[in-house]
Amino acid sequence: MISALIVNYRTPQLLRRCLNSLSGWDEVVVVDNCSGDDSAAMVGAEFNWARLVEADENRGFGAGANLGMVHTTGEVVLLLNPDTWVGPATSPAIHAFFDSHPDAGILGCGLYDPDGLPLISARRFYAPSTVALRRLAPASKTVQDFELLDHTFTHPERVDWVAGSGMAVRRDAFETVGGFDEKFFLYFEDVDLCLRMWLAGFEVWHDRNAPVFHVESRASARSVRPLLWHLGSWRRFERKWAGLGLTSFGQPPEAAETRPKPSDYAVDTTGLTPLRPKRSHEGAIRVGIEASVLLDAPTGVGRSLEGLVKAFAERDDIDPTLIAVSFRKTGRVHRYRTLANTRAVRLPARPMQNLWAHSKLPPAEWLTGKIDVFHGPNYFVPPTASAASVVTVHDIGFVRHPEFHTPTQRALAESLPQSLKRARRIITVSEFTRDEVAEWAGISTDLIDVVPHGVRKLPTEGPRPEGLPDEYLLYAGTLESRKGAEILLGAYSLAVRASSDLPPLVIAGAEGLGASEAIAGSGLDDGKLIRLGRVDDSELAKIYEGASAFVFPSIYEGFGMPPLEAMAEGTPVIATATSSLPEVLGDAALLTEASADSVAEGILRVMGDSALRNDLSSRGVKRASTFTWQRSAELAIESYRKAMET
Known part of the structure; x- marks a missing residue:
């Protein structure tokens, strides 16, 4: 039997999500480290199947875990932070591993962020330089070696140490070594x-x-107190194990004859698809990618770049380097270091943009190193010395519908022509946008390559968001005038008047230009309009799955990612027959005119005809399956090669 043990301190909301994911487990123990809030009461009231252990004081994660182990009975215990949750595959994978690895004392689970992006969850032992370089130069070769970024982990591998936030321990091994050293209050208790x-x-x-999903706060990177704890724990660890020479993977100190030799650590990865393959293959294209769009919570353009980078990581014919220019946020680009090379340039982004707009200095190669191609995935490409330039244009809504855009967005009409002139190839995400760009800029479509988006594989292991009704209509994405906010809410109001028992409308996403006015003018109460705000990808999958229908009444699109995502989850789609949507959705959606009356009619038709819903669902799944990021990566690389040959 596998037990789950959570050590909690003042995180009741995150703890609730974690416990929801463990509802089918045989044994769950929660240690509350004297939180002083309503965490313990919440566990007792809502999760009476979990065993609650209340500590008299907060003595840290290690002490809390030791206390909890006494109250578990499983042969294997999965240690979790409250800001994690598990998926259906977690317990079977742990069972299978320990059954086939009798000498294993610890298994570190694969950590993923809420959007399914792999996090660093296994490392080499620390060298003295590693502690400082992790913060000062996270993309350095030293840190990459420390974080095992050259390992594929397509199947289990021996490692030096694993993160305690998703660590499964064999009970007899844990008891043999005496559990955690409680002198480590926070940090390094897992290394030790x-x-x-x-x-x-x-x-x-x-x-x-x-898999274990983890909300990685990176508190120590933003706050002095956790940083001091981290440095203090490192110093304690160094004093405790001074002289043992913990310098390389596979070579911890030999203390037993049964100790595996370094050569035993080698894993044959022939024929496997690595997460981030080595880039030493002859002929691989070295491409720099402007990645500032990834520094904030990704929306459409950011999601498209994420999908492309993930697909690039599966290939050995391309060597991508993500570069971000920002004075404050550059470090966030390193969260993608499991997928690509990353570089952070700590300079103000706006002055750099202005400098590039008026000169050819500095060329992109000064920031990226030697490259063959530089790709600007967000309407802009800087000057280069010799590398070929490629720029992506997602749509020109700022030209066609300036009233729906901010002054900054409208300014693209002035700056984009320069990037189009610099670029040897132009990428658009649909034939519709290709033709729009060619007409507006007066260029030949022969210079434009269509690279449609893929459909993300959303993580399905996440919990169902709180407050979600049993039946509902859904809109997902940024709610704004360009996306038809007024049409959506007006259509739903009309449909409710015609059919009062219509399920509520759920809006999942941020609220943009015109959203607040549209909501206020709709007259819908909270019982009929449920606003979830931004949601994690793991939650979004559950939201799509549970929707009776997805409504997407956009006025202008360059592609149309949300309705395809809904189709992939089997949700019937109602959309407007505008811009790129007929091209992307084909006959797999019920297409209407871009008016409240027409969309309302579509809603009532779909909700009143179960056979139509089933037909749209099956058509949608088939349609969505034709859009893959692997295909997008193939087409993008073809565009890079064309640019290099021009």
Whole structure:
């Protein structure tokens, strides 16, 4: 049996999500580290199937875990932070691993962020320089080696140490080494435990196929107090294990005859698809990608770049480097270091944009190193010295409908022509946008390559968001005038008047230009209009799955990603027959005119005809399956090659 053990301190909302994901487990124990809030009461009231252990004081994660272990009975115990949750595959993967690896004392689960992006969850032992370089130069070769970025982890591998936020321990091994060293209040308790496991003759492994989702706050990067804790714990660890030479993967100190030799650590990855393959293949295209769009919570353009980068990571014919120019946020680009090379340029973005607009200096190569191609995925490409330039234009709504755009967005009409002139190839995401750009800019379509978006594989392991009704209509994406906010709310109001038992409308996403006015003017109460705000991808999958129909009455689109995502989850789609939507959705959606009356009629028709809903669902799944990021990556690389040959 596998037990789950959560050590909590003042995170009741996150703890609730974690416990919801563990509802089918045989045994769950929660240690509340004297939170002083309503965490313990919440567990007792809502999760009486979980065993609650209340500590008298907060003595840190390690002490809390030791206390909780006494109250568990499983042969294997999964240790979790309250800001994590598990998926359906987690428990079976842990079971299978320990059944087939009798010498393993610890298995580190694969950590993923709420959107399914892999996080660093296994590392080498620390070298003295590593602590400083993790913060000062996170993209350095030293840190990449420390974080095992050259390992594929397509199946379990032995590693030096794994993160305690998703660590499965064999009970007898844990008891043999004496559990966590409680002198480590925060940080390094997991490093220390793994080292003592190795010294006692037990093995430490990592399996990315046992997923644990983690809300990575990176508090130590923003606050002085956690940083001091981290440095203090590192110093304690160094003093405790001074002289043992923990410098390289596979070579912890030999303390037992049964200790595996470094050569035993080699894993044959022939024929497997690595997460981030080595880029030493001859002929691989070295491409720099302007990635500032990834520094904030990704929306449409950011999501498209994420999808492309993930697909690039599966290939050995391209070597991407993500570069972000920003004075404050550049460090966020390094969260993609499991997928690509990353570089952060700590300079003010706006002055750099202005400098590039009026000169050819500095060329992009000064920031990226030697490259063959520089790709600007968001309407802009800087000057280059010799590399070929490619720029992506997603739509020209700022020209066709300036009334729906901010002054900054409208300014693209002035700046985009320069990037089009610099670029050897132009990428658009649909034939519709290709023709729009060619007509507006007066250029030949022969210079434009159509690279449609793929459909994201949303993580399905997440919990169902709170407040979601059993039946509902859905709109997902930024709610704004360009996306038909007024049409959506007006159409739903008309449909409710015609059929009062219509399920409520759920809006999942941020609210943009014109949203507040449209909501206020709709007259809909909270019972009929449910606003979730931004949601994680893991929550979005559940939202799509549960919707009776997806309504997307956009006025102008360059592509149309949300309705395709809904189709992929089997949700019937109602959309307007405008711009790129007929091209992208084909006959798999019920297309209407861009008016409240027409969309309302579509809603009533779909909701009143179960056979039509089933037909749209099956057509939608088939249609969505033709849009893959692997195909997008193939087409983008073809465009890069054309640019290099021009």
